[in-house]
Amino acid sequence: xxxxxTPHVKTPNGFTLDFYTKQGGYEALRKALAMTPDAVVDxxxxxxxxxxGGAGFPTGVKWQFVDKKSPKPKYICxxxxxxxxxxxxxxxLMERNPHLLFEGCLIACHAIxxxxxxxxxxxxxxxxxxxxxxxxxxxxxxxxxxxxxxxTGFDCEIYVHRGAGAYEAGEETALIESLEGKRAQxxxxxxxxxxxxxxxxxxxxxNVETLCNVPPIITNGPEWxxxxxxxxxxxxxxxxxxGHVKKPGTYEAPMHVTMRELIYDPKYGGGIRGDRKLxxxxxxxxxxxxxxxxxxDIPASFDGVASAGSMLxxxxxxxxxxxxxxxWAAENLLYFYKHxxxxxxxxxxxxxxxxxxLLGRIxxxxxxxxxxxxxxxxxxxxxxxxxxxxxxxxxxPVLTTVQLFREEYEAHVREGxxxxxxxxxAASRTLAAH
Amino acid sequence: MWIDDxxxxxxxxxxxxxxxxxxRSMADExxxxxxxxxxxxxxxxxxxxxxxxxxxxxILAAIYLAQRQQGYISRNAMKAVAAAIRCTTADVExxxxxxxxxxxxxxxxxxxxxCRTLSCALNGAERVTAExxxxxxxxxxxxxxxxEFSLFEVECLGACDRAPVVGVNDHxxxxxKPEDARALVDxxxxxxxxxxxxxHLHVEKA
Numbered sequence: 001x002x003x004x005x006t007p008h009v010k011t012p013n014g015f016t017l018d019f020y021t022k023q024g025g026y027e028a029l030r031k032a033l034a035m036t037p038d039a040v041v042d043x044x045x046x047x048x049x050x051x052x053g054g055a056g057f058p059t060g061v062k063w064q065f066v067d068k069k070s071p072k073p074k075y076i077c078x079x080x081x082x083x084x085x086x087x088x089x090x091x092x093l094m095e096r097n098p099h100l101l102f103e104g105c106l107i108a109c110h111a112i113x114x115x116x117x118x119x120x121x122x123x124x125x126x127x128x129x130x131x132x133x134x135x136x137x138x139x140x141x142x143x144x145x146x147x148x149x150x151x152t153g154f155d156c157e158i159y160v161h162r163g164a165g166a167y168e169a170g171e172e173t174a175l176i177e178s179l180e181g182k183r184a185q186x187x188x189x190x191x192x193x194x195x196x197x198x199x200x201x202x203x204x205x206x207n208v209e210t211l212c213n214v215p216p217i218i219t220n221g222p223e224w225x226x227x228x229x230x231x232x233x234x235x236x237x238x239x240x241x242x243g244h245v246k247k248p249g250t251y252e253a254p255m256h257v258t259m260r261e262l263i264y265d266p267k268y269g270g271g272i273r274g275d276r277k278l279x280x281x282x283x284x285x286x287x288x289x290x291x292x293x294x295x296x297d298i299p300a301s302f303d304g305v306a307s308a309g310s311m312l313x314x315x316x317x318x319x320x321x322x323x324x325x326x327x328w329a330a331e332n333l334l335y336f337y338k339h340x341x342x343x344x345x346x347x348x349x350x351x352x353x354x355x356x357x358l359l360g361r362i363x364x365x366x367x368x369x370x371x372x373x374x375x376x377x378x379x380x381x382x383x384x385x386x387x388x389x390x391x392x393x394x395x396x397p398v399l400t401t402v403q404l405f406r407e408e409y410e411a412h413v414r415e416g417x418x419x420x421x422x423x424x425x426a427a428s429r430t431l432a433a434h
Numbered sequence: 435m436w437i438d439d440x441x442x443x444x445x446x447x448x449x450x451x452x453x454x455x456x457x458r459s460m461a462d463e464x465x466x467x468x469x470x471x472x473x474x475x476x477x478x479x480x481x482x483x484x485x486x487x488x489x490x491x492x493i494l495a496a497i498y499l500a501q502r503q504q505g506y507i508s509r510n511a512m513k514a515v516a517a518a519i520r521c522t523t524a525d526v527e528x529x530x531x532x533x534x535x536x537x538x539x540x541x542x543x544x545x546x547x548x549c550r551t552l553s554c555a556l557n558g559a560e561r562v563t564a565e566x567x568x569x570x571x572x573x574x575x576x577x578x579x580x581x582e583f584s585l586f587e588v589e590c591l592g593a594c595d596r597a598p599v600v601g602v603n604d605h606x607x608x609x610x611k612p613e614d615a616r617a618l619v620d621x622x623x624x625x626x627x628x629x630x631x632x633x634h635l636h637v638e639k640a
Contacts, residue, residue, distance in 0.1 A: 073485075085551045085590040123494075123535045124591050126604040159483040164494050165534035167589065181490030181519070183532040199488055242553035242594035249595045286552060286590075316594070318553055332552050336589050342532075426560035 004216050004228075004236040005209070006252045009096040015131060017138040020099040026144050028215035032107045033152045037068075040111040044214060047222035048234045052089075053079055053170075053207030054285065054313045055389075056302040059214075063204055065194035066112040072201040076108045076117035077179065077193075080208050081163055081170040083122055084285035085336060086316030089238035090208035092250045094121070095128045097212070098135045102145065102158055104211030107218060109156045112204055116157050119208075120175050123164040132160050167340035171388045172205035173197075174342065185344040186388035209238055229255035233301035243319035244276070245269035255301035259283060259291065262300055263319055277322040280404070284313025286333050287393030289400040325420035326405040327412050330397045331359035337394035345386040352394045354378050359398070362409060365417040372409050375402055461527065461538050464508020469518065473499045477518055493519050493529055497536055506537040534588065542577045542584035544622045547601035548610075550587040553594030558612055562598050563587055565615035583619065605630055 008014030008023070020026070032040050045060025066074060078101065082090040094101060105117040121129050136158060139145045147155045161179055168174045169184035176198050178184040197203025213235055217225045226234035233255040239262055242248045247270040251262065259281065263269045272278050281291045283300070288311040298304045305312040320329060334356040343349045358375050361367045379395035386392070402409060411419045469477070477496055484491040496518050500511040507515075512526040519526070530536045548554075548563045563585075567573060570583050577584040593599045596608035600618065607618060607630050621629025 082592050083590060086553050086594050088592045088594055091592050122592065123533070124588075124601060127606065157483075161483075161491075162494060162498065163533075164497070164536060165588075166532065178494075179491055180488065181493035181521075181525075181529070183528060199485065240595065242597060243556045248553075248597070282552075318556070318594075320556060324556065329552060332550075332555050336551050339589055424556070424558045424561065426564040 003252050005093060005100065005212050005238060006097065006250070009092060009250075015096050015098055015135065017099060017135060017142060020097075021142075024219075025099050026103055028218040029103050029106050029110075029144065030150055032110055032218045033150055033154055037111050037113055040107060040218070043222050044111070044217060045222075047217045047225040048232055049210065049213055049217060049225065050233070050302055051207055052209035052213070052237070052315075054084065054287075054311075056312065059206060059210055062194065062206070063108070063111050065192065066204050067195050067202040068113055070195075070202050073116070073199075074109075074112050074114040075198045075201055075203040076105055076112065076114050077172075077175060077198060077203055077205045078105055078117060078119040078208060078211055079170060079172065079175055079205055080119050080121040080125070081175060082125075082208070082314075083167040083170045083340075084287065084314045084316055085333070086240060086242050086282065086318040087285050087314040088240050088242075089250050089315065091125060091128055092238070093208055093212050094125070095131055098132050099139060100212045100215060101208055102136065102139055104214040105158050106145065106149070106156050107214050108204065108206060108211055110154060112202070114204075115155055116159065118179060118198075119158065119160045120169070120179055121160055121162055122169070123162055126162075129160055129162060136160065166342070167336075168342040168388075168390060171390065174388065175205060176203065183342065185342045186390075188387060230299055230301050230304070233299070233303055237300070237315060239268070239300065240314075240316045241269045241319065242316070244273045244321040244324070245319045246271050246273050253300075255299055255304070257300050258297055259300050259305070259317070260296035262317060263296065269317075269319065272319065272321050274321075278319065279322045279324055280320045280326065280329075282316075282318040282320075284311045285316035286318065286336065287311075287389070287396055288313045289396055290404055292404065323420065323422040323424070325363075325418055325422065326401045326408050327359060327363045328418065328420070328425070330401040331356065331363050333397040334359055334394065337390070337397075341390065341394070345388075345391060347382045347385045348391040348394055351378050351382040351391075355382075355394070355398050362412050363418055365412060365415070367409075367413045369410065369413050371413070372402060372406065461507065461509045461512065461530070464504070464506075464510045467500070467504060467508065467510040467514050469499065469514055470503060473503060474518070489519055490521055490525070493521070493526065494533070497526070497530060501536060506540050540577070540581075542582050544582060544626075545584045545586065545601075545603055546618075547586045547588040547591070548574075549589070549591045549593075549597070549599045549601070551590035551594075553590070554598040557597035559598035561612035562600065562610050562615065565612040566600075566619070569615050569619050582623065602630055603627065 041063045049059045050056040163169050166184040169178045171186045173187035174184040193203040237255050239251045251268045264271050278293045295308045298308050302312045338352040338356040341348050341352045379398040382391045382395040480495045481492045496515045512523050515526045516523045574587045591599045598610050600607045600610045
């Protein structure tokens with residue numbers, strides 16, 4: 001398959017407006033503006049495009065839900081708060097193909113009747129934001145953004161909004177809260193953003209990669225897009241490979257590609273570093289259940305990974321080799337969730353800290369056998385009991401590692417030490433008070 | 435009762451004692467603070483991106499501008515932010531204390547932020563932190579006596595393919611090896627941000 005989203009990421013100056021327009025850039029916008037908004041929504045619905053942020057919800061349906069009859073302004077919020085551990089695809093798109101994102105934002109605005117799109121970018125991506133702002137200014141000067149675009153009477157602005165360090169801001173209602181100048185904490189749903197989102201107005205929140213798929217769909221048609229991948233999993237997909245692979249990086253592939261190919265094929269990950277044995281794979285960002293080495297012959301699609309009992313999520317594939325202690329890995333992730341919990345729901349705020357402390361105790365060799373069941377008990381009391389998916393995300397690393405590697409937990413307790421102290425870890429570590 | 439003999443937490447765990455104490459601390463009053471005219475002009479430009487009645491949307495930008503000017507957010511800075519955004523100081527404190535990128539006390543000229551989350555940790559981030567600690571003589575969360583360096587462990591920076599990543603102020607320094615810690619520190623001392631070799635800074639030269 002020819003690359004759709006990332007053909008020019010390594011081309012010098014491939015991110016500039018000049019280069020983009022020479023490749024036929026902003027022609028999809030011209031084509032979309034000649035259609036009615038409903039026709040654009042129908043095309044995106046027919047393509048079967050599913051949200052690339054993690055949930056895989058059909059984008060066209062999300063846009064259709066936007067309350068167009070409302071007298072209030074409508075908004076597109078682009079979720080560029082890429083914070084899921086193991087995920088770094090949106091960053092590549094924004095840094096190396098920013099105009100594709102702008103074009104996607106503009107078409108989305110046309111589709112839902114919005115005049116403004118906000119790109120909410122995480123604060124740590126400052127160097128990416130500089131690229132975005134500079135290219136935005138060029139696109140504005142060239143008349144692709146602003147008043148009366150292409151003489152069609154369509155006015156649209158795109159603004160970059162910088163976050164300030166909060167994983168939770170990636171949750172769509174928390175992102176909206178943060179855009180409104182508050183703490184990034186999720187809202188009770190319903191009402192969904194499509195009815196009452198930013199400033200109480202109808203809003204669609206879409207991931208960067210999702211919006212980047214829109215211009216090629218308009219250009220090439222929904223059938224082309226659907227045919228690129230397995231049924232209901234059409235289009236190109238970006239995969240983020242990290243951890244113990246030989247060639248970590250962002251790779252574009254149709255969703256026919258299998259997990260095993262992504263990890264072992266020389267085109268992608270190229271196998272396990274040092275040719276060690278594979279132990280475990282987290283296929284969709286740190287919040288999803290682990291896949292074992294024998295489960296990798298599945299399409300790396302939304303439905304393929306779901307059939308193996310996990311989730312494609314944000315397609316952040318974290319590979320762990322045989323030297324990785326699973327208790328340590330779970331402790332590492334739970335420190336993240338404890339630190340990043342927004343504090344709104346008690347099960348997540350309190351439970352995450354309890355889980356991290358229990359894991360730390362077992363990892364240090366001070367745990368009791370009873371602690372293992374206690375972990376499950378606490379995790380199950382978080383699962384499904386919070387306003388947003390963060391609680392489930394925090395419980396999952398614990399549930400999945402205890403379920404699959406219980407003997408490792410027991411060995412830690414029995415021997416009173418970490419049974420797999422890899423040489424790439426620090427001998428002793430001091431974590432900063434948080 | 436849900437906590438009984440079979441479900442007791444370890445008596446040595448200090449969690450219960452520490453956790454339920456409020457860790458809230460008031461920000462230092464700090465020196466007198468006033469935005470520069472340039473900062474105020476930038477802020478007005480940013481405010482114009484939001485509906486006029488939604489000025490509060492620019493609060494993060496206003497705090498960033500104050501932090502760029504003073505290096506951290508003191509109580510006086512919070513008051514200036516509140517005046518500029520037309521909200522209360524409590525609103526500002528609420529936001530400042532939530533987001534990790536705002537500093538409530540002075541930090542060093544170079545703020546080193548080692549990503550400690552899984553993908554970086556799998557590639558040796560723990561050892562990078564340990565080496566930087568040894569080279570700088572400070573623990574994570576501290577600043578060197580000469581005010582040159584602060585060291586933090588931070589959560590996933592979103593560059594896991596170039597692990598381990600060290601954030602240096604607004605830049606990334608990627609593929610950091612533990613043994614290169616001294617070179618990173620010396621490079622920053624000698625050349626400032628120009629001493630960084632992070633790949634994102636060099637992508638156009640490839």
